[in-house]
Amino acid sequence: MGDWVLRPMRPEDVAQAERLSDESFYELDVRGRRGDQPPPVRRSERHREVWSERTRHLVEHDPEGCWVAEDETGMVGMATSFRREVVWCLATYAVLPDQQGRGIGQQLLAAAMHHGRSCTRAMLSSSSDARAVKLYHRAGFELHPQMYLSGPLDRTAIPVVEKVRDGSAADVDLMDSLDRGTRGAGHGVDHQLMLRTWRLLVSDTSTGRGYAYLNERGHLALLAAGNRRTAVRLLWAALADGADEPVVGHVTGANQWVLDVGFAAGLRLGQDGYLGLRGMKPPAPYVHNGALL
Numbered sequence: 490m491g492d493w494v495l496r497p498m499r500p501e502d503v504a505q506a507e508r509l510s511d512e513s514f515y516e517l518d519v520r521g522r523r524g525d526q527p528p529p530v531r532r533s534e535r536h537r538e539v540w541s542e543r544t545r546h547l548v549e550h551d552p553e554g555c556w557v558a559e560d561e562t563g564m565v566g567m568a569t570s571f572r573r574e575v576v577w578c579l580a581t582y583a584v585l586p587d588q589q590g591r592g593i594g595q596q597l598l599a600a601a602m603h604h605g606r607s608c609t610r611a612m613l614s615s616s617s618d619a620r621a622v623k624l625y626h627r628a629g630f631e632l633h634p635q636m637y638l639s640g641p642l643d644r645t646a647i648p649v650v651e652k653v654r655d656g657s658a659a660d661v662d663l664m665d666s667l668d669r670g671t672r673g674a675g676h677g678v679d680h681q682l683m684l685r686t687w688r689l690l691v692s693d694t695s696t697g698r699g700y701a702y703l704n705e706r707g708h709l710a711l712l713a714a715g716n717r718r719t720a721v722r723l724l725w726a727a728l729a730d731g732a733d734e735p736v737v738g739h740v741t742g743a744n745q746w747v748l749d750v751g752f753a754a755g756l757r758l759g760q761d762g763y764l765g766l767r768g769m770k771p772p773a774p775y776v777h778n779g780a781l782l
């Protein structure tokens with residue numbers, strides 16, 4: 490190791506970790522921006538709150554999966570990860586821009602992955618950062634390109650959506666069972682966090698079951714369903730109730746049904762980052778969350 494040390498993240502580190510990750514991802518956006526993309530923006534106050542609440546939740550439930558790197562100047566890197574049943578997930582991972590490329594990231598990833606050593610499956614959503622993808626590939630992750638659909642929503646294209654209702658904590662068993670059918674492990678305590686922060690839509694009929702969360706900005710945050718037809722119905726419901734300029738991110742090639750809906754809704758297709766997987770194939774019908782997968 491160089492002139493930095495790793496130690497477990499504590500709840501009082503979360504505010505600093507938030508600033509560090511915002512700085513790192515903002516700089517990545519500035520560096521990687523293509524001409525056809527909107528200019529990078531810093532996180533909103535609400536986004537910061539949601540990020541911090543999620544990170545406190547992970548530190549509380551998975552203290553051995555959350556790490557910081559620090560040198561004499563303070564925190565220079567952070568990684569949060571968690572285990573749910575048989576799956577280990579990397580939630581956030583960042584090193585300060587002027588400290589990247591010195592080996593800090595590799596050490597942080599190794600410490601976080603140690604928390605998942607008993608898990609048979611692993612998931613992460615990677616940025617397009619050249620350093621990140623190199624490290625993930627070296628750590629044995631298969632990389633699956635992610636697509637996204639975005640743009641002004643054509644509300645006249647939205648069909649009448651039936652058999653979708655608002656969900657509640659009473660739906661957690663149903664959701665965990667759908668998670669196991671799609672990604673191999675329930676979200677468990679993460680459903681409590683998502684229920685506190687986001688809006689839940691559920692479809693539970695004799696022909697199929699599924700759920701979708703809309704995040705604090707009115708974008709799809711996570712969707713799991715027992716079949717494609719139910720997934721399509723839920724995506725339409727999420728678009729109808731969500732933002733006028735939605736972003737449906739984290740779409741893998743295994744989920745072409747998202748493109749059917751997205752194009753019909755007037756959205757444009759783009760590509761951003763990778764779903765990194767170990768011990769599993771891309772889940773479907775499923776749209777993963779970038780941090781809670």
Ligand SMILES: CC(C)(COP(=O)(O)OP(=O)(O)OC[C@H]1O[C@@H](n2cnc3c(N)ncnc32)[C@H](O)[C@@H]1OP(=O)(O)O)[C@@H](O)C(=O)NCCC(=O)NCCS
Nearest residue numbers: 582583584589590591592593594595615616618619620621
């Ligand atoms: C991804 C990240 C956490 C890695 O941390 P890091 O401290 O930079 O990583 P390391 O120095 O341990 O390793 C980086 C690797 O990329 C290589 N690298 C350095 N600069 C590079 C470049 N411009 N292009 C490609 N590879 C590069 C390094 O040589 C090293 O590989 P090596 O071990 O074979 O030498 C950090 O770069 C970062 O915060 N990126 C922006 C945010 C981000 O994308 N986070 C991941 C989200 S999923």
